[in-house]
Amino acid sequence: MIKRLFDVIVSAMSLIVLAPVMAVIALMIRWRMGAPVLFCQERPGHHAAPFMLVKFRTMRHAKDADGEELPDEERLTSLGHFLRSTSLDELPELWNVMKGEMSLVGPRPLLMAYLPLYSSEQFRRHDIRPGVTGWAQVHGRNALDWEDRLALDTWYVDHQSFWLDVWILLLTVKKVLEREGISAKGHATMAPFTGNSPPSDQA
Numbered sequence: 001m002i003k004r005l006f007d008v009i010v011s012a013m014s015l016i017v018l019a020p021v022m023a024v025i026a027l028m029i030r031w032r033m034g035a036p037v038l039f040c041q042e043r044p045g046h047h048a049a050p051f052m053l054v055k056f057r058t059m060r061h062a063k064d065a066d067g068e069e070l071p072d073e074e075r076l077t078s079l080g081h082f083l084r085s086t087s088l089d090e091l092p093e094l095w096n097v098m099k100g101e102m103s104l105v106g107p108r109p110l111l112m113a114y115l116p117l118y119s120s121e122q123f124r125r126h127d128i129r130p131g132v133t134g135w136a137q138v139h140g141r142n143a144l145d146w147e148d149r150l151a152l153d154t155w156y157v158d159h160q161s162f163w164l165d166v167w168i169l170l171l172t173v174k175k176v177l178e179r180e181g182i183s184a185k186g187h188a189t190m191a192p193f194t195g196n197s198p199p200s201d202q203a
Contacts (some may be wrong), residue, residue, distance in 0.1 A: 002162055007104050011097040022091055025083065029057055032079045038092060043109035048126045051101040053109055054092040058083050085179045087172075105165040106131025107153035110193065117195030118150070125153040128160065138143045138171035142190040 015022075026037045039057040058080025076084075083089040096102040102109065109130035118125075119137045137147045143150070156164075188191035 003020070003160075003165065004100070006165070007097050010104060011094040014091075015094050015098070018091060018094075021088075025088060028079060033057060033060060033077060033090055039089075039171065042112055043130070044115055044126060045101050045109060045111055046126065046129045048115055048123075051096070051109075053102075055094055056083055056089040056092060058089050075107055087176045095199065097132065099128070103129040103131045105133055105156075105160075107134050108137065109151060113140050114193050114195075116148065117193060119196065121154060122150045124157055125150065127157050133168060133172040135168060138168055138175055141175065146191075146193050147196065 018042075029037045037057060039055045040052050043053040045051045047180040058077065059075040060077055061075075080089070093102060097104055107130050115123075134153065136144060137151035139152055140148070
């Protein structure tokens with residue numbers, strides 16, 4: 001109850017205070033990349049129930065001669081890189097927090113396609129609401145390998161507390177200012193998760 005109340009109060013205040021900033025970002029995206037301004041994608045939430053994640057768009061809709069989307073590295077724009085490096089692209093997720101689909105702090109919501117690839121231990125990251133930031137994000141973000149990142153997520157599930165959330169939020173501000181862990185080596189964001197367990201060991 002305390003966590004949810006904290007989420008609602010902080011996200012509501014943030015949406016009000018940051019509304020002018022979000023409006024400017026939306027106009028810049030519309031001018032530099034065109035419509036749509038927002039990137040919406042189905043992600044797994046609490047107990048892996050799907051919800052629609054909302055972020056600011058950071059990539060062009062560019063395809064090759066065969067009609068396939070170009071790699072992230074080629075679609076990511078300079079504006080998009082700036083938004084990602086400063087985490088400003090995540091601001092619309094505050095609306096997901098207000099709706100109860102996300103929390104301010106928790107494991108980041110990944111792709112629906114990853115669900116059958118997790119081990120039963122890794123799948124426990126869905127025992128709680130996903131977060132805008134999390135324990136893995138303040139310990140390396142996208143620079144972490146998948147095994148470490150998912151282990152940090154399940155550690156948080158077992159050790160979550162109000163004061164730990166406050167500490168993670170403070171560390172998040174520090175990490176954003178330092179712009180650390182924006183991407184994995186050789187990738188615009190992070191290499192896809194390909195799984196590490198046989199299908200029989202899935203939750």
